Amino acid sequence: MGLAIGYGLNQIVSKRLKTDVIVYPQLESKNYLYDVVDEVQSNIESKDTIFFKSIGLENIDFSGLEITVNRISQEGASESDMKYLELLQSFENTEAISDIVRAELENKSSFNHRISFFYKNQVSGVEFAEKVIDYINANNYFDEMLVVSVNNAISRIEQNQFLLEQVDEIIKNYTNNLASNNNTLSKERIILDNQEQVNIADLFEYKNLLIRDIEAKKIELAEKTEPVSIINFGKPQVTKKSFFGKTLVFIPLLLIGMFFTFSFVKFLNKKAESVLG
Template identity: 60%
Template structure:
């Protein structure tokens, strides 16, 4: 009989535990609901004050937006030429340091004659989207290790130099539209006025023009040989057959190799012409953008920020009053 009573006690104990658990959950919901009612009552009691603060804050924020001049930015996309990337970053840092120091002498020397430095700033960063170029560079470095010949080394060196010249974005921030655009143009002129890199540009262009002239002379000679070959094809007694042709001096020439040589000359001429078009200045300007207003985040706008500050101050004062009242009751 005693053994039969033990399970009843355990069942009763389980029912008591479940009942206590439900009671705790119910008390928690009741407390939460009472807290919600207190907050609702607080907002209802102070609804007029809160509404006045929101309207006043929005009005003041709107007025500040009209009074305070908005910040403008201008973006210039550039590509460093002839290993001038480090120079580009150094000269931008130099200009920013002179802006912070408000060095009027420096800016007058580069043709900038205004003295209002408010909101003026210059930054530089690499244009996003060039991540694949880094993997291309690693691939070329790996390729160079497979074939240790001068031709392959020259090709890889040229490609590495080309791939390492990423596009960069120079961003100008300012508030005065006329002065800011003038400032941007003068700064870009100053960046591209480095005597060392100007000399390199002149040498590069002279070499490219000389290479084009030489290639064109060779191309004319190759065309003359091919023309003679075509004439010999028309005469059965002068045609030797096969892929080789017999010239007047009894020397044979591989016609397939000659055509390949002609194609390589044409490709090299096209490359040098493109190089002349690109290498006109140390820092190639790809796109000189238009001024655009800097867009602030939603919470950074005065029409939203000012009302939030007003409400925060009001809630802080109310909380301090509540604490003071509780301290008075306890004492």
């Protein structure tokens, strides 16, 4: 009986729409992202119309409105990525490479996140999602940090291009030397950045790293336009939420518990009457 009632109540569902926005937090803004989502959700629960008017949302419908954020699980670094990091580590004592190692390690530890917007009215719900995303990215501190980061990336590209020219010149001179003196490649060593001795094979790898870092910085310049980059702004989709959740166990257990409680109280009453009688 309890199971049947539980199943019946579980069929009472609340239909809502959902929009998923896949984002990538820039400049260590992950904690900020979670904090601002909690802030918006708190204002939804308190029905703070003043807050929502301040971000451009008039006559907001709070019915079924909700916002959540979760990290999207990603597979670990590929084998090629790991080899790349190992190669970077072999140059970690050189000033030109240390920043590249740090940036790569930070990149490997970053994740995409999914912001989910729940609502009942499609038109106002989509507008709500758009306004909240705009609000998330309207942060003066991170805007200033983005300007600094872009300038740093441009400076890094210029520095790497200068180093690349030097490396090409060293390789050219070494090749000319090798042709004239017939030296053995494996025994030839040069000093890199006046700190680290590396052989010519490592120098070629160093050149490839500089090229790869220049390419990465150019991509970074294209990506870092907002504190939280929008990877995909999804379309509205229907989602259903059971009135009593997904489990069928709660209602039967509740009814059974109430039955045993009632029976126990009834037993105590009879026991008391027999003793007093």
